[in-house]
Amino acid sequence: MEVADSAVGVLMEYRQLTTASAEAGGILLGRMLLQSPDVIVDEAVRPVATDRRSRFRFWRARRPAQRRIEAEWRTSGRMVNYLGEWHTHPEDTPWPSCHDVENWCRLGRKARYEQDFLIFLIVGTTATGAWEWSKSRSSVDLLGHFANPIPAAE
Numbered sequence: 743m744e745v746a747d748s749a750v751g752v753l754m755e756y757r758q759l760t761t762a763s764a765e766a767g768g769i770l771l772g773r774m775l776l777q778s779p780d781v782i783v784d785e786a787v788r789p790v791a792t793d794r795r796s797r798f799r800f801w802r803a804r805r806p807a808q809r810r811i812e813a814e815w816r817t818s819g820r821m822v823n824y825l826g827e828w829h830t831h832p833e834d835t836p837w838p839s840c841h842d843v844e845n846w847c848r849l850g851r852k853a854r855y856e857q858d859f860l861i862f863l864i865v866g867t868t869a870t871g872a873w874e875w876s877k878s879r880s881s882v883d884l885l886g887h888f889a890n891p892i893p894a895a896e
């Protein structure tokens with residue numbers, strides 16, 4: 743997985759670096775690379791006004807994200823897809839809550855997407871964790887933790 747520079751910028755901007763900052767999140771949009779198993783995250787979509795955000799929870803509004811996915815899919819000539827989700831945690835090295843894992847599995851089973859997997863990022867204060875939902879295995883696995891700022895694609 744590669745993450746575009748601008749997407750890394752958005753992820754880092756919403757880190758919960760003070761005790762007042764609430765969780766943030768959104769969808770990940772990107773492309774599958776041709777003739778490669780790799781995937782590039784082009785955009786981490788920012789939170790919208792109708793999301794619900796508190797210090798320890800984030801609820802993403804469904805409709806704005808769905809509209810955005812459909813618009814990107816059309817305007818990109820079916821290149822840009824829904825790849826997964828990101829959200830922040832007020833902890834150094836983030837781990838998913840039970841709620842997170844349940845939500846990821848629900849999305850993996852119910853959401854519409856082209857590829858065999860979804861990517862889930864949790865942005866902590868000093869590191870970002872990446873998990874992958876595999877459609878064929880019906881399971882969520884840790885891809886790894888990366889020190890912030892996570893490396894951007896070349």
Ligand SMILES: [Zn+2]
Nearest residue numbers: 831838839842
């Ligand atoms: Zn969480």
